[in-house]
Amino acid sequence: MSIDFAKAWEIFVENISLFSYGIQITLLYAVVGTVCGFLIGLVVGGIRAIEINDYDSSVSRLFKRLGKWITSFYIWVFRGTPMMVQAMFLYYLLKPAFNWTPLVAGLFIISINTGAYMAEIIRAGIQSVDAGQSEAAKSLGMTTSQTLISVIFPQAIKNTFPSIGNQLIVNIKDSSMLNVISVTELYFQTTSVAGSNMKYIECFLVAAIIYLFLTTISTFILNYIEKRLNSEKQSKDFCS
Amino acid sequence: MDTIIQVQHLKKTFKQLEVLHDINFDIHKGEVATIIGSSGSGKSTLLRCINLLERLDDGHILYHGQDILERHFDVNQYRSKVGMVFQGFNLFNNLTVLENCMIGQIKVLKRNKEEAKQIAFKYLEKVGMSAFANKSSAQLSGGQKQRVAIARALCMNPEVLLFDEPTSALDPEMVGDVLNIMKELANEGLTMIVVTHEMEFAKDVSSRVIFMDQGVIAEEGTPEQIFEHPQEARTQTFLKRYLKTKE
Ligand SMILES: Nc1ncnc2c1ncn2[C@@H]1O[C@H](COP(=O)(O)OP(=O)(O)OP(=O)(O)O)[C@@H](O)[C@H]1O
Ligand SMILES: [Mg+2]
Numbered sequence: 001m002s003i004d005f006a007k008a009w010e011i012f013v014e015n016i017s018l019f020s021y022g023i024q025i026t027l028l029y030a031v032v033g034t035v036c037g038f039l040i041g042l043v044v045g046g047i048r049a050i051e052i053n054d055y056d057s058s059v060s061r062l063f064k065r066l067g068k069w070i071t072s073f074y075i076w077v078f079r080g081t082p083m084m085v086q087a088m089f090l091y092y093l094l095k096p097a098f099n100w101t102p103l104v105a106g107l108f109i110i111s112i113n114t115g116a117y118m119a120e121i122i123r124a125g126i127q128s129v130d131a132g133q134s135e136a137a138k139s140l141g142m143t144t145s146q147t148l149i150s151v152i153f154p155q156a157i158k159n160t161f162p163s164i165g166n167q168l169i170v171n172i173k174d175s176s177m178l179n180v181i182s183v184t185e186l187y188f189q190t191t192s193v194a195g196s197n198m199k200y201i202e203c204f205l206v207a208a209i210i211y212l213f214l215t216t217i218s219t220f221i222l223n224y225i226e227k228r229l230n231s232e233k234q235s236k237d238f239c240s
Numbered sequence: 241m242d243t244i245i246q247v248q249h250l251k252k253t254f255k256q257l258e259v260l261h262d263i264n265f266d267i268h269k270g271e272v273a274t275i276i277g278s279s280g281s282g283k284s285t286l287l288r289c290i291n292l293l294e295r296l297d298d299g300h301i302l303y304h305g306q307d308i309l310e311r312h313f314d315v316n317q318y319r320s321k322v323g324m325v326f327q328g329f330n331l332f333n334n335l336t337v338l339e340n341c342m343i344g345q346i347k348v349l350k351r352n353k354e355e356a357k358q359i360a361f362k363y364l365e366k367v368g369m370s371a372f373a374n375k376s377s378a379q380l381s382g383g384q385k386q387r388v389a390i391a392r393a394l395c396m397n398p399e400v401l402l403f404d405e406p407t408s409a410l411d412p413e414m415v416g417d418v419l420n421i422m423k424e425l426a427n428e429g430l431t432m433i434v435v436t437h438e439m440e441f442a443k444d445v446s447s448r449v450i451f452m453d454q455g456v457i458a459e460e461g462t463p464e465q466i467f468e469h470p471q472e473a474r475t476q477t478f479l480k481r482y483l484k485t486k487e
Contacts, residue, residue: 053295055295130330132326132328132329132330133330133332135293135324135326135330136326136330136331136389137332138291138292138293139323139326139393140319140320140323140348140392140393141316141318141321141348141396142316142343142344142347142348143347146348150332150343150347151332151334151343154334155334158334
């Protein structure tokens, strides 16, 4: 067992364009997956947090139940199966219908996968907001959606920001699974390089260092945002 | 007299527990009704029913003669006219003091920002909190929070303001400030329903005192009637116990 560091550096420099393309795709997937997953999570988590009251009309109770059933099924499936399997299954299943490229399919899959995790984070965030907050909003005459958007979501997001941000780190790493549908992210690119020079150890040392670099930078950025959120004197759009 | 709210045969049950039985009373314009009674007698639940934060199981609440439980009744419009001040303040944690006072005006009353800001400052001034306009609620003491909460409710130009033990969560030295503001509002003719354990306040300020016991209105009348000549044995016991604990 030996690692040739000089060789690793040489491989990196020689294949810089392949690696840098891989890095770009990996970052694209991490960012798009996290942002879209977050938006999916807001909707799904919001539905999950709706309370069913015994005074609701039977129609609204039916819709709430249906919403909850569909969202819990979605979360159950996407958190309970590997993303690699989801990728293979959905890519080929929907290829005839959408005629999509691996790039687009991959973005869809990582978003919908992240959404399932985000939904549970956001549901917990919504439930962590004191009931008095929405009662105060109601007592002013605000509608449910105004209350959610202006009062509940901002607090739920702030309370769960570390978990939300963590999904970005997870996605930087887990986007590598999408190599199974030939998305040319960093792992896939590394495999190509290694396949041509047969220096597996050195190639994957390069990949590991790049991944570590990306996750470290992201952690710093997330910590910075978190600090800002906690000290911020928010001035909302409606007041400035 | 102009009747604003009529509560008729109101009944409220939590699971098996019947918390309010057959409550009846009217609130007239300019009136200050205080609700007193021991813990668990259903005072908060009654206020919450009036604001529709709780659903009634039976009975009616009329607002200017209109049943607020009617299918087509505009609940949000009603709530903007019937404000509420909570024991726990419930200022919006994600907003500044000023924003707390503006959000309802903008979202519900559809006032523009400039107007809303002006009105917010007017009422923050009134409660002595305008200097704190850009602070977040976490930076305020309990008494300050409650004053902002009162300003937030006033910004909606409510017809009636409901107070649920607004001073119970405050340090003793803060209680006076909040009660003085409420007295001032009463003197200006604002219609108020106040649940309170502050008997002095109830005596001085209210036009009517409602004594609740175990989910019913046991006795009601003018402050003199209730505090000087209570008719019911339950009222007498409650007041006696209250005076004792106070000494
Ligand atoms: N959400 C709820 N679920 C179940 N029971 C409740 C609920 N809210 C109140 N109760 C019960 O209803 C009864 C009346 O409560 P309420 O809070 O109205 O009393 P209160 O007169 O305001 O008392 P306090 O002076 O302590 O505030 C109590 O027995 C209480 O336990
Ligand atoms: Mg109470």
